[in-house]
Amino acid sequence: MTAKDSLHIALAGNPNAGKTTLFNNLTGAHQHVGNYPGVTVEKKEGICTHEGNEIRVVDLPGTYSLTAYSVEELVARDYLVNEQPDVVVNIVDASNLERNLYLSCQFLELGVPLVIALNMIDVAEKRGIRIDTEKLSEFTGVPVVPVIARSGKGVNELLKTVQKVSQTGAAPPRTLIRYGADIDEALKDLIPVLEEHKLLGSAYPASWTALKILENDEQIVAKVMLENMKVGQELVDRSETLARHLQDTIDAYPETVIADHRYGFVRSILRQGEVTRITDQDRLYASDQIDKVVTNRVVGPLLMAAILFGLYSFTFNWSGFLVDWMGMCFAFLGSLAESALPDGPIKSMIISGVIDGVGGVLGFVPIIMFMFFGIALLEDSGYLARVAFMMDRIFHFFGLHGSSVMPFIISGGIAGGCAVPGVMAVRTLRSPKERMATLLTVPFMNCGAKLPVLTLIIAAFFPAHQARYMFLATLVAWLVALLVAKLLRMTLLRGESTPFVMELPPYRVPTLKGLFIHTWERTWQYIKKAGTVILGISILLWAMMTYPGLPSDKVADFEAMRQQVVTSADKAEELLRIDQLEAEAGLRHSIAGRIGMSLEPISHFAGFDWRTNIALVGGFAAKEVIVSTLGTAYSLGEVDPEETTSLTDRLASDKHWNPVAALAFLFFIMFYSPCFVTVVAIAKEAGSWKWAFFSMGFNTVFAFSMAVGIFQLGTVLGLG
């Protein structure tokens, strides 16, 4: 630590132990969400004041252990070692001491200055668990403070203890835990060697490093090898001797023997009278009864469908008025700019680039807010874990995880979602491979913005069975997404599936404060993005569709045509017609138009002409743009996606279009590159732009191959 004036504490503990609740209680509104460097794990930081002193509080990811097997655990332990918080507050769920203290053991091993916050004592008391905190403190050698994070009881006392510990510093690590004769002996061999060569000496206690070498911890072994290859090899050899010995004698691995002894230590504490259990029957009674219905073989899936559908209607119907309201605000801003600014490129950029672009993005905010509120509700109540539980069988088959369900549904698993909150929801997935596969396949779902295009094409070419085709489109989206996920998991993202050894939290009534904080955090992250990257890209796309402008002789031609009209009868209509023709010519002349035309030699294999190409380029900005751009390209003026009759008729009668070309187009729209807002979201969630670019390229190539296949096959079969 640099300056000693402000205290720096870290909150650590099991998931669901109440870390977030305590963090919110300590820091209130003064918190800041970011990422740990290089990984996508959320880092929450805040300031709290105690007796006039500022305390910097960092919320570490919730973990069950401190191994090197998951990003969260690595992040947590690297933080403890590298940032050296003055005090580590270990939140322990008093109603589930055994598993929680297993993690505490590992903090003791690491020798960090520790305070145990014994949380949920209200729950524990209801269950008849009485804990003698003084004895617990004596056996663990660290202060134990009972708290109720939810109500704030005991928090003041906790902070006092924290301050006291920060002044005295950590007690030197005592050897509390015995790991059995074989392991203890190996430790005795390793520790002096580590101390003699000062290996990793400054950062980690030698006893901890030795233990990690025996556990065959990848990160620590690599670090030791890097510092001293020769000695490192000796240590590893010793560790392998132990492993062989354990294998021969008791058929076990060192890391599991160590784990079993940690549990032994925890149990000995619990046995020695810190805990008295009176009854342990009723706590989960209610949860069990609910589960009997909610995860029932027949009722469960039906109820799940109903609840998910409810979430949908809630999000998309109830946020409607806010979406309209935002739309009106931006339309008003647009008209303000229209009348206030002098004509010219600046005006066009501000209206079409900045206001329309950012407006389109911010227009999603109400949807995202409602969606995240709904998810927070499902998550905090414990239902989301049940959805994962019920769906895991299917998703696991495709190389995904039960928890992938939500992102799929939100992105448009029931037609009409949005991939942006869908991609952001992937965050709840902890397994890196499954998470990446989910991230890359959710944009295949039929989001709300693709619907007008699908509706348009279906109405123009398959008018007899509109509902059936829409339903088929949803099924096809699911099928393709799952199959591509499977493909990715067998190739680029190959690897073991993450275990489904998870805790099903008991059902709880969520707190309103928690819900609002969850909702706001995620919404705010989205808004921040709209201000930066997205503004840039939307201006770029505007420029592509505007520049270069028509050469002056062309403009003069259209002007001359207008002059002629003056005499004609339907003056207004004729003028409008000329405006539309000029818009078409302008679009055709722009960079986007040129891209569209230069792509025609390739795109015609899928049956797309240059007009379609321009619309598809525009669709990268937002899929809604496809319809209006098609309108301009077919010189119908900007077509309102809600009102497409003119465009439907125009396409149905165009010689370039036929049912086969339409089907190829449909498939392409469904599966090509996600819109740029989604791409930005993917980059953020994946932690690198590499995957975002991959999803643009891969999806486009994939969709194009499908479209070509359909168009060529259909044409050969003479269906066109």
Added chain:
Amino acid sequence: MNLRTLQSGQTGIISAVKIGGPLGLRIREMGLVPGTKIRITGRAPLYDPVKLRINGQTLTLRNNEANFIEVRIEEGA
């Protein structure tokens, strides 16, 4: 007897966890260690994963993960 073969409602005590590595540790850190009493409380609609009660909490695990866990059925349970 293997955990996988237990029926809903049956009770037993874990006698061995026959796997190391990440999965072995994961199983242990969630509290599935020898000597722990467990009860099967249900299964997902498609029969996998399984849901069980240990130490007053509910855990889930897939059938192929349950394969590694040996249990002793309690008499009279």
